[in-house]
Amino acid sequence: MTAPVPVPRTGVPLGITDPVEKARAELKATLAAIEEKANVPRRVGTAAERRIAQFRRFAREEPTAATLAVIGTAAAVGVIVWGAIRAYVR
Numbered sequence: 001m002t003a004p005v006p007v008p009r010t011g012v013p014l015g016i017t018d019p020v021e022k023a024r025a026e027l028k029a030t031l032a033a034i035e036e037k038a039n040v041p042r043r044v045g046t047a048a049e050r051r052i053a054q055f056r057r058f059a060r061e062e063p064t065a066a067t068l069a070v071i072g073t074a075a076a077v078g079v080i081v082w083g084a085i086r087a088y089v090r
Contacts, residue, residue, distance in 0.1 A: 012025045012026050012029050
C-alpha cells in the first residue's frame with residue numbers, strides 16, 4: 001500500500017466530494033497562500049537565510065576571496081559612516 005502524497009499548505013487535497021468540505025479546504029488553502037505572500041518579515045528572513053547559506057558555501061570554497069569580501073565590505077561601511085559624520089559635523 002502506498003503512502004498518501006502530502007498536500008502543500010496552499011493546496012487542496014483531491015477526492016473531497018462534500019461541497020462544504022471542499023469549500024472549507026479551498027478557503028483554508030487560499031488564506032494560507034495570502035499569508036505566505038503577505039508575510040514580508042518571513043519572506044525576508046527566508047531570503048536572508050538563503051544568502052547566508054550561499055556565503056558560507058562560498059567561504060568554504062574560496063576562503064581568501066571571502067576574507068577579502070568581508071574586509072572590503074567593512075571598509076566601505078566605514079567610509080560611508082565617516083563621510084556621513086563628516087557631512088553632519090560641517
